[in-house]
Amino acid sequence: MTAAQIVGEKTLEKLTFVITAGPTREYIDPVRFISNPSSGKTGFEIARAAARRGHRAIVVAGPVSLATPRGTERLDAVSARDMMRETRKALASAASPEKTVFIATAAVADWRPAKKAAKKIKKAAFDGVLRLVRNPDILKSVRGVVKIGFAAETGDAVKQAAAKCKAKDLEFVVANDVTVPGAGFGCDTNIVAFVRRDGSVERKPKMSKRALAAEIVKSAEDAVRARLKKISRYAIIPQNKEDER
Numbered sequence: 001m002t003a004a005q006i007v008g009e010k011t012l013e014k015l016t017f018v019i020t021a022g023p024t025r026e027y028i029d030p031v032r033f034i035s036n037p038s039s040g041k042t043g044f045e046i047a048r049a050a051a052r053r054g055h056r057a058i059v060v061a062g063p064v065s066l067a068t069p070r071g072t073e074r075l076d077a078v079s080a081r082d083m084m085r086e087t088r089k090a091l092a093s094a095a096s097p098e099k100t101v102f103i104a105t106a107a108v109a110d111w112r113p114a115k116k117a118a119k120k121i122k123k124a125a126f127d128g129v130l131r132l133v134r135n136p137d138i139l140k141s142v143r144g145v146v147k148i149g150f151a152a153e154t155g156d157a158v159k160q161a162a163a164k165c166k167a168k169d170l171e172f173v174v175a176n177d178v179t180v181p182g183a184g185f186g187c188d189t190n191i192v193a194f195v196r197r198d199g200s201v202e203r204k205p206k207m208s209k210r211a212l213a214a215e216i217v218k219s220a221e222d223a224v225r226a227r228l229k230k231i232s233r234y235a236i237i238p239q240n241k242e243d244e245r
């Protein structure tokens with residue numbers, strides 16, 4: 001069997017998709033937290049689409065009110081640090097890194113309070129100053145698998161996406177401007193562009209998050225296929241040289 005046949009379209013094996021979804025909550029005290037309005041819909045739709053195409057799909061979910069799509073696995077997280085831990089667990093359970101895709105759709109809080117108060121902070125006792133510290137970057141910290149990121153911006157998201165792609169070693173960034181009607185947080189549609197490392201931009205028309213999820217899964221499969229082709233080319237050259245002897 002040739003390398004092309006091994007990694008050909010019809011023979012692409014079951015992959016593992018690990019997908020972060022939704023917001024994170026960073027608690028200030030037991031009853032207050034910093035968060036954002038991410039619904040988690042896109043991440044859940046990607047998990048659903050991956051499962052429907054026969055892949056293993058694990059969604060690492062922040063606090064969202066969505067049912068777990070049929071045929072997918074789910075790990076729950078509250079804070080960014082929880083999400084990081086659960087993501088690592090999910091990735092560790094995958095069969096092999098070259099057949100694993102990590103898609104970070106979660107709107108992870110970049111900052112958390114330096115200290116969570118053990119008891120509810122009383123109005124009179126609060127001086128109005130909240131010290132924040134940086135959260136870990138989950139997407140950047142993951143290595144050795146195909147990675148896809150999201151960039152939700154208020155303004156031109158496409159502009160900085162190629163740089164983000166390089167900085168986090170991504171296959172592509174799904175960029176969207178959340179201020180455009182029909183795009184981003186909460187709604188069922190999105191208007192995005194796939195931005196690759198080389199700066200190339202593939203603008204997508206307005207589409208449902210379900211349709212977008214299917215396109216992302218197919219592009220992820222293509223990326224894995226291309227990577228496997230490269231790996232098998234390296235693996236096969238010494239083998240052929242052996243044969244010639």
Ligand code: C5P
Pocket residue numbers: 020080104105106107108109110135136137138139140148149150151152164
């Ligand atoms: O750098 P920026 O936050 O704009 O990058 C967004 C991408 O990085 C998203 O895919 C998001 O899920 C991911 N991210 C992450 N961990 C963070 C911050 C962002 O995984 N702490």
